[in-house]
Structure formats: structure tokens, C-alpha cells
Amino acid sequence: MNEESPEQADVLDRAASAFVELRPRLFGIAYRMLGSVAEAEDIVQEVWLRWQDTDRETIENPQAFLALVTTRLSINLAQSARMRRESYIGPWLPEPVDTSFDPTVGAERGEALELAVLLLMERLNPTERAAYVLREAFDYPYPQIAEILRLTPVNVRQIVSRARKRLTAVRHEPIDRVEHRHLLETFLDAAQTGNVGALERLFAADVVSSSDGDGIRGSSKFPVLGSERVARFVTAFSPWFWSGAAITWVEMNGLPGVLVSRDGSGVALLAIETSREGIHHLLWILNPIKIEAFERSRSRFVTT
Structure with missing residues (x-):
């Protein structure tokens, strides 16, 4: 059996520390994308496995890389989740999450978190939802969102603007x-x-x-x-x-x-x-x- 060298253990510890620090944000992205705690946790686990197998020496910005992987996996799962929900008996509602510990669930702002808003976001396609979530909740710059979604910054701006207008048109003005x-x-x-x-x-x-x-x-x-x-x-x-x-x-x-x-x-x-x-x-x-x-x-x- 090959024993892990101290250098290898140190590298893995640093990788784990970077991931743990970013985990709330990664969960927050996946949860807003999917409206499901269980599915979001599955995504985060898959991201961790991929992070371990990645040549991390080539990654200049771990936060950007992990957000990219999380978002793309969430988009793929969201496409199949829509089909699964068609067989759900009765109304489907997003799975609620306890926010007493993390009021914004890893985000810069608490946007796209209320159950009613998550339900409204089901009207967006996965790419629209990802662009909206990354911009409105996590304040990612348009060029970075464009890289994640394989689009141009101009297209991302248009997508976010359309998504914002669609949701604003049907969302009721909240009270305190x-x-x-x-x-x-x-x-x-x-x-x-x-x-x-x-x-x-x-x-x-x-x-x-x-x-x-x-x-x-x-x-x-x-x-x-x-x-x-x-x-x-x-x-x-x-x-x-x-x-x-x-x-x-x-x-x-x-x-x-x-x-x-x-x-x-x-x-x-x-x-x-x-x-x-x-x-x-x-x-x-x-x-x-x-x-x-x-x-x-x-x-x-x-x-x-």
C-alpha cells in the first residue's frame, strides 16, 4: 500500500480548506438553480470529487473554477429535473431551507431565495436562471458569467435584463x-x-x-x-x-x-x-x- 507523503497530505489539506471556505457559496448557487436542498448537496459533493481530481496547480482562481463547475452541473441537472417534476403528484414547491444560520445562503445578497421567488424562477430556462442567480444574488461580473455560460458578456447582460423584467412583472412587491x-x-x-x-x-x-x-x-x-x-x-x-x-x-x-x-x-x-x-x-x-x-x-x- 502506498503511503501518502507529507507533501501530498499538505496539498490535499489546502485543497480541502479552499473548498470548505467556498462551500456555502457553491451550495447557494446550486440551491437557487434547483430549488432542492438534496439536489444541491449532491452537486456540491460532485464538485468536491472533481476538485480532488483536478490539477489544481493550473487553477489561478479556485473560486471562479468551482463556481463554473457548480453552475454547469446545476444547469445539466435542472434540465432533467424539469422532466422528473412532470411526474410529481400535485403542485411541486421548492424544498425549504433553514436560514437561521446563513440568512443569505452563501450569497452577497439574499436575492432569489424566498420560496415564492424560487417558484417564479421555474419559468426561466436553466441558462437564464443561472445568469440571473449569479448576477443578482452573487454579484458576479458579466465577463465571468459569460465564461461560465460560454456566452458573450453582451448576451449575458441581455439575458439577465430579460429575466429580471420577467420576474418583476409577476412578482408582488414584498412587505417588511x-x-x-x-x-x-x-x-x-x-x-x-x-x-x-x-x-x-x-x-x-x-x-x-x-x-x-x-x-x-x-x-x-x-x-x-x-x-x-x-x-x-x-x-x-x-x-x-x-x-x-x-x-x-x-x-x-x-x-x-x-x-x-x-x-x-x-x-x-x-x-x-x-x-x-x-x-x-x-x-x-x-x-x-x-x-x-x-x-x-x-x-x-x-x-x-
């Missing part, structure tokens, strides 16, 4: 965190008491309720639209859903959200999209796999 939490608190009070009138007053006219359960019993397979229908939908399941449930406030994708538990196990995560007009979107995460992943991520930051 305090108002956001107040709306969610008020919703919870009205939902638990089955107060249809109070719920309707909270909702914007275009409100949507989406339940991500991938076919789990009790989750709606179709989005519910309109303030009256959503209010009646919420009150219809309130007697059994909230009975015996415990509510824990969590930091979810940069905004306050709630974890609903029963008998010590999470049964739902709830996030909302809001504006001055009220609540536009109720995002119910009921898929046990996504809930368990979120609870595991919380356990790294919450002391018992």
Missing part, C-alpha cells in the same frame, strides 16, 4: 419582515378558529393555496384559487388539521414561517407570499421527505 410575520400570525389565528370572514379579509383577490405532498393523503392535488375558495378550503380542514398540533416559528428562506408538528413529528411547513394587498400565496409543504430534511437542517442550529 415584521408585517410579514404579523400577516402569518393573523392567518394562523383565523385558520385555527375556522373564521371564513377573517381569512377572506387577509387574502389578496388573486390568492392561491398550493399543497406540496406528492400524493400524500390529505394534500390537495390542485392549487386552490381565489379568496373565497381558499378561505373555505382552509376552514374545511381546520378541525382535524390543527387539533393537537404544535406550532414552531422558523426562519425559512429568509422569512418567518411555521413548522406544524404533531406528537413530536413535523407534519407541515407553511410559508406565505405577501404584499400590501395581503396574502397572495399559501405554500404548504406536506411532503414528509422535505419536512424531515428541513428538521435535520434545523437540528444543526437549534440547541436542546
Whole structure:
């Protein structure tokens, strides 16, 4: 068996240190690209394996190289992920991430992180999404994005501008965190008491309720639209859903959200999209796999 020389061990240690330092950023890129914690972690693991096998002496800028590999792998996976989601039972929502430890998930800014925004970005193709994420969240210069995407800087500017306009056209102007939490608190009070009138007053006219359960019993397979229908939908399941449930406030994708538990196990995560007009979107995460992943991520930051 060949023993590793001290020089080789030192080289690998330096490679590992460089990677560990950049890991939050690499995860942040992949997560925004894919809307999935599990898939983002798979990408980061693959990048690490490639980094070990790379002739690192030829790499002048490790950060640029690792961002390039992460983005290209994410683009490839995003193309196949779209096809897989076509077989998903019911609405698909991005997998939430705990942001109590890293509020911006490795980025220069917290852009493209809220669940509602990640969902809107599904309208962009993978290349558009990559250009938008790298520029808006991580503030990469256009020439570097162009190198990553194998495009010209002029093309990248155009892509980012178009993506920004497309998202701005359909995104509601957000309110501050305090108002956001107040709306969610008020919703919870009205939902638990089955107060249809109070719920309707909270909702914007275009409100949507989406339940991500991938076919789990009790989750709606179709989005519910309109303030009256959503209010009646919420009150219809309130007697059994909230009975015996415990509510824990969590930091979810940069905004306050709630974890609903029963008998010590999470049964739902709830996030909302809001504006001055009220609540536009109720995002119910009921898929046990996504809930368990979120609870595991919380356990790294919450002391018992």
C-alpha cells in the first residue's frame, strides 16, 4: 500500500480548506438553480470529487473554477429535473431551507431565495436562471458569467435584463419582515378558529393555496384559487388539521414561517407570499421527505 507523503497530505489539506471556505457559496448557487436542498448537496459533493481530481496547480482562481463547475452541473441537472417534476403528484414547491444560520445562503445578497421567488424562477430556462442567480444574488461580473455560460458578456447582460423584467412583472412587491410575520400570525389565528370572514379579509383577490405532498393523503392535488375558495378550503380542514398540533416559528428562506408538528413529528411547513394587498400565496409543504430534511437542517442550529 502506498503511503501518502507529507507533501501530498499538505496539498490535499489546502485543497480541502479552499473548498470548505467556498462551500456555502457553491451550495447557494446550486440551491437557487434547483430549488432542492438534496439536489444541491449532491452537486456540491460532485464538485468536491472533481476538485480532488483536478490539477489544481493550473487553477489561478479556485473560486471562479468551482463556481463554473457548480453552475454547469446545476444547469445539466435542472434540465432533467424539469422532466422528473412532470411526474410529481400535485403542485411541486421548492424544498425549504433553514436560514437561521446563513440568512443569505452563501450569497452577497439574499436575492432569489424566498420560496415564492424560487417558484417564479421555474419559468426561466436553466441558462437564464443561472445568469440571473449569479448576477443578482452573487454579484458576479458579466465577463465571468459569460465564461461560465460560454456566452458573450453582451448576451449575458441581455439575458439577465430579460429575466429580471420577467420576474418583476409577476412578482408582488414584498412587505417588511415584521408585517410579514404579523400577516402569518393573523392567518394562523383565523385558520385555527375556522373564521371564513377573517381569512377572506387577509387574502389578496388573486390568492392561491398550493399543497406540496406528492400524493400524500390529505394534500390537495390542485392549487386552490381565489379568496373565497381558499378561505373555505382552509376552514374545511381546520378541525382535524390543527387539533393537537404544535406550532414552531422558523426562519425559512429568509422569512418567518411555521413548522406544524404533531406528537413530536413535523407534519407541515407553511410559508406565505405577501404584499400590501395581503396574502397572495399559501405554500404548504406536506411532503414528509422535505419536512424531515428541513428538521435535520434545523437540528444543526437549534440547541436542546
